[in-house]
Amino acid sequence: xxxxxxxxxxxxxxxSFMSYQGDLSRFVRCQIYMKALAEECAAxxxxxxxxxxxxEGLMYFRNEECRKxxxxxxxxSETEMPLPKNSILTYEVSFEDDTQxxxxxxxxxxxxxVITAKTGDVFGLPFLKVxxxxxxSKYELQQ
Numbered sequence: 001x002x003x004x005x006x007x008x009x010x011x012x013x014x015x016s017f018m019s020y021q022g023d024l025s026r027f028v029r030c031q032i033y034m035k036a037l038a039e040e041c042a043a044x045x046x047x048x049x050x051x052x053x054x055x056e057g058l059m060y061f062r063n064e065e066c067r068k069x070x071x072x073x074x075x076x077s078e079t080e081m082p083l084p085k086n087s088i089l090t091y092e093v094s095f096e097d098d099t100q101x102x103x104x105x106x107x108x109x110x111x112x113x114v115i116t117a118k119t120g121d122v123f124g125l126p127f128l129k130v131x132x133x134x135x136x137s138k139y140e141l142q143q
Contacts, residue, residue, distance in 0.1 A: 016125065019124050019125060020123070020125060020128075023122060023123040023124055023125070024123075026082060027122050027123070027130065027133070030081075030083050030122070030133050031135065033082055034115055034117060034133055034134075037073070037074070037077055037135075038113050038114070038115045038135045038136055038137035039137040039139070040073055041069070041070045041074070041091070041093075041113045041115070041137070042111045042112065042113040042137040042138060042139035043137075043139045044069050044073065045061075045066035045067075045093065045111045045113065045139075046061070046066075046110075046111045046141055048061060048062045048066045049061050049062065049097075049109075053098075058098045059097045059098050059109040059141065060097050060098060060099060061095045061097050061109070061111065063095060066095070070091060070093060074089050074115070083117055083119050083133070084119050084120055086119070086120065087117050087118065087119040088118045088119075089115060090116050091113055091114065091115045091116070092113070092114045092116075093111065093113050094112045095110075095111055095112075096108070096109060096112075097109045108140045108141070108142065109140070109141045110138055110139060110140040110141065111138070112136065112138040112139075113136065113138075114134065116132060116133070116134045117132065117134070118131065119131060119132070119133065
């Protein structure tokens with residue numbers, strides 16, 4: 001009887017480890033996918049700048065065009081996400097260009113995109129709960 005009890009205990013522990021490994025693998029895939037999505041959004045949005053101001057030596061991003069691009073990329077990528085289907089993607093974007101005064105000496109124009117996915121619980125184990133995955137990317141334009 002002792003062997004049976006020890007076997008059942010080891011079986012339950014092994015099944016918990018296998019479940020954790022599968023959930024962790026899915027979580028890592030989600031992190032990698034969202035990082036690539038944030039990088040794509042930041043790099044693509046940084047291409048929408050005011051050409052007339054750039055010819056005068058100033059860098060101004062066209063914020064509305066940048067937001068439209070990010071909306072399009074996120075909308076198109078929702079079908080390919082490794083997250084559950086009921087996930088909600090939101091984003092925040094911030095621009096650093098010549099319209100703001102910078103405290104640093106570098107004054108490097110950049111676009112920063114933070115993407116947040118609100119999902120159900122990613123992990124199936126009762127003692128682990130992750131309901132939000134967030135990744136950020138910053139794209140700087142060197143002059």
